[in-house]
Amino acid sequence: MPITLLLHGLEQGLIFGIMVLGVFITYKILDFPDLTVDGSFPLGAAVAAKVIFTGGNPLWGTFLALIAGFLAGMITALLHTKLKLTNLLSGILTMTLLYSVNLRIMDKPNIPLLGKVTLLEQIQNYFPNISLNYLIPFFFLFLIIILKLVLDLFFSTEIGLAIIATGDNEQMIRSLGTNTDMTKLIGLCLSNALVALSGAFFAQYSGFADVNMGLGTIVAGLASVIIGISIIRIPTIFWRTIAVVVGSLIYRLILIIALRYGYKLGFEPGDLKLISVLLVIIALSIPLIKSRIDFLTSFSLGRKDLQNKNHPGEEV
Amino acid sequence: MLVIKGLTKYFAKNTPHEILAINNFNLRVKKGDFITIIGSNGAGKSTLLDLIAGTLQADQGEIRLDGEVITSQPEYRRARWIGRVFQNPLLGTAPYMSIEENLVLSLKRERKGLRIALNKKIREYLREELSELGIGLENDLTKKVGLLSGGQRQAMTILMATMFKPKVLLLDEHTAALDPESSKKILKITQELVEERKGDLITLMVTHNMKQALEVGNRTIMMDRGCNILDIEGEEREKVDIDYLLKQFSKLRQQEYIEDRLVLG
Ligand SMILES: Nc1ncnc2c1ncn2[C@@H]1O[C@H](COP(=O)(O)OP(=O)(O)OP(=O)(O)O)[C@@H](O)[C@H]1O
Numbered sequence: 001m002p003i004t005l006l007l008h009g010l011e012q013g014l015i016f017g018i019m020v021l022g023v024f025i026t027y028k029i030l031d032f033p034d035l036t037v038d039g040s041f042p043l044g045a046a047v048a049a050k051v052i053f054t055g056g057n058p059l060w061g062t063f064l065a066l067i068a069g070f071l072a073g074m075i076t077a078l079l080h081t082k083l084k085l086t087n088l089l090s091g092i093l094t095m096t097l098l099y100s101v102n103l104r105i106m107d108k109p110n111i112p113l114l115g116k117v118t119l120l121e122q123i124q125n126y127f128p129n130i131s132l133n134y135l136i137p138f139f140f141l142f143l144i145i146i147l148k149l150v151l152d153l154f155f156s157t158e159i160g161l162a163i164i165a166t167g168d169n170e171q172m173i174r175s176l177g178t179n180t181d182m183t184k185l186i187g188l189c190l191s192n193a194l195v196a197l198s199g200a201f202f203a204q205y206s207g208f209a210d211v212n213m214g215l216g217t218i219v220a221g222l223a224s225v226i227i228g229i230s231i232i233r234i235p236t237i238f239w240r241t242i243a244v245v246v247g248s249l250i251y252r253l254i255l256i257i258a259l260r261y262g263y264k265l266g267f268e269p270g271d272l273k274l275i276s277v278l279l280v281i282i283a284l285s286i287p288l289i290k291s292r293i294d295f296l297t298s299f300s301l302g303r304k305d306l307q308n309k310n311h312p313g314e315e316v
Numbered sequence: 317m318l319v320i321k322g323l324t325k326y327f328a329k330n331t332p333h334e335i336l337a338i339n340n341f342n343l344r345v346k347k348g349d350f351i352t353i354i355g356s357n358g359a360g361k362s363t364l365l366d367l368i369a370g371t372l373q374a375d376q377g378e379i380r381l382d383g384e385v386i387t388s389q390p391e392y393r394r395a396r397w398i399g400r401v402f403q404n405p406l407l408g409t410a411p412y413m414s415i416e417e418n419l420v421l422s423l424k425r426e427r428k429g430l431r432i433a434l435n436k437k438i439r440e441y442l443r444e445e446l447s448e449l450g451i452g453l454e455n456d457l458t459k460k461v462g463l464l465s466g467g468q469r470q471a472m473t474i475l476m477a478t479m480f481k482p483k484v485l486l487l488d489e490h491t492a493a494l495d496p497e498s499s500k501k502i503l504k505i506t507q508e509l510v511e512e513r514k515g516d517l518i519t520l521m522v523t524h525n526m527k528q529a530l531e532v533g534n535r536t537i538m539m540d541r542g543c544n545i546l547d548i549e550g551e552e553r554e555k556v557d558i559d560y561l562l563k564q565f566s567k568l569r570q571q572e573y574i575e576d577r578l579v580l581g
């Protein structure tokens with residue numbers, strides 16, 4: 001496989017890795033499958049692209065994208081906690097309303113950024129000697145390590161632990177004095193801020209923002225989270241934030257390979273979403289298949305420790 | 317002082333399935349009181365505790381704790397003064413979190429902040445508290461709670477419900493789901509922890525065990541159809557035995573029988 005292909009996989013895996021960290025917070029920590037991300041990813045792209053396209057500071061644009069994502073998460077949280085809508089419906093409503101918002105922000109379905117100065121180009125100006133091929137992956141690697149460490153730290157604070165507990169045993173943490181409406185709000189805002197940040201970077205990386213670029217973000221996020229967590233199985237936040245980024249890298253690599261060589265198997269670019277969904281289904285069913293196999297073999301081996309199968313350290 | 321006045325709670329209000337679960341319920345509890353609550357299934361015992369804790373909101377009436385009206389405060393706010401242990405040992409702890417994380421979450425009941433939750437000093441404190449329970453978890457602070465037995469989890473929950481020095485402790489058949497051995501142990505731990513706070517804690521314990529109801533605590537109430545139908549303490553309570561309580565129960569059942577006959581009659 002050509003090295004450039006690998007590098008692209010690495011870059012995209014890291015950029016989307018920011019989004020995957022966000023999906024990890026809602027899906028895995030809060031136990032809240034949040035569909036908002038299909039809208040907040042392009043929202044981040046739209047905000048950043050608009051600012052950059054109109055000659056604004058790309059850093060400012062990227063920051064505004066983060067804030068916009070934060071607010072998008074807040075809408076979903078309020079629909080869920082105040083109006084008592086289900087988590088899925090709250091996400092669907094916000095995702096759909098964001099489509100119109102994104103069109104309003106961009107004024108048109110697509111903003112090209114070719115020839116504009118993006119954050120990545122500004123960074124390159126600081127390191128004129130390093131080739132862009134290496135600078136981009138290094139920058140995003142650096143960024144995602146920082147984000148990961150900040151998240152690790154956050155989830156070891158009192159509020160962070162309360163958010164984890166909200167996903168683990170909501171009734172308990174409420175009876176211990178935590179307003180779970182608030183912990184869900186914080187979790188959703190944080191998550192969508194990361195997703196929008198990811199969108200902002202992806203727009204600058206790929207040179208455009210498009211209203212439809214968010215389609216399937218949730219599936220990509222879930223696939224990455226599930227792949228990562230089933231490969232690196234240590235159930236601490238420190239390892240989980242590493243695992244989901246690794247999952248993102250693997251997922252992107254699979255997609256890039258499928259896109260590049262899939263035609264030999266008769267795949268077309270339009271089949272990509274189908275492949276993503278198949279990946280999710282396969283990854284989700286691995287634990288089940290594995291436990292079936294263990295269950296069957298345990299009879300022949302006469303093993304008695306079947307209950308241990310379900311111990312929490314091993315959940316996916 | 318916990319004062320409950322005219323407390324009323326309906327389920328499925330204004331539907332054909334309306335249930336009056338708590339019916340104009342009154343109770344005054346002094347500091348230091350340890351009340352055992354008995355009553356047949358569906359009498360409203362759990363509902364009463366849920367109303368005091370704020371898990372459910374009352375339809376009518378008032379709950380005052382040390383003079384402050386808490387009737388419509390949300391559950392998380394009342395948690396500053398109220399510790400709870402549920403019948404189901406799985407309800408009181410978070411299985412995918414470690415022992416120390418569970419404990420530290422219960423330690424601080426006010427608004428949680430951006431401080432790092434666990435440090436050396438806090439861990440040391442938690443270890444000490446755990447070792448006093450005598451269930452040998454003090455060296456497993458980072459173990460996931462989901463790996464513990466029901467009895468161990470219930471013991472942890474009791475610690476979590478008392479460690480922060482609450483004003484009120486609510487126990488809902490908290491030994492019912494355990495084997496006899498663990499059940500005894502949990503009851504002993506409960507009594508010790510309550511004893512430590514002698515004179516300044518209010519404890520309400522629901523139980524179906526008549527013997528326990530009379531032996532533990534200093535006051536016993538019997539509930540039926542959402543009302544408080546028997547309230548004994550002191551000398552009067554000492555004279556009462558299990559037979560007496562059972563007679564009260566069968567009297568109730570007879571009465572129900574007669575009422576049913578009248579309705580169906
Ligand atoms: N969530 C609910 N929805 C509808 N009805 C309820 C609900 N919870 C309790 N009830 C009804 O309220 C009444 C009181 O129930 P409660 O659980 O308080 O009884 P209990 O005294 O705790 O009984 P047990 O000894 O079986 O635990 C019962 O008739 C019950 O069916």
Ligand SMILES: [Mg+2]
Pocket residue numbers: 361362363488
């Ligand atoms: Mg009950």
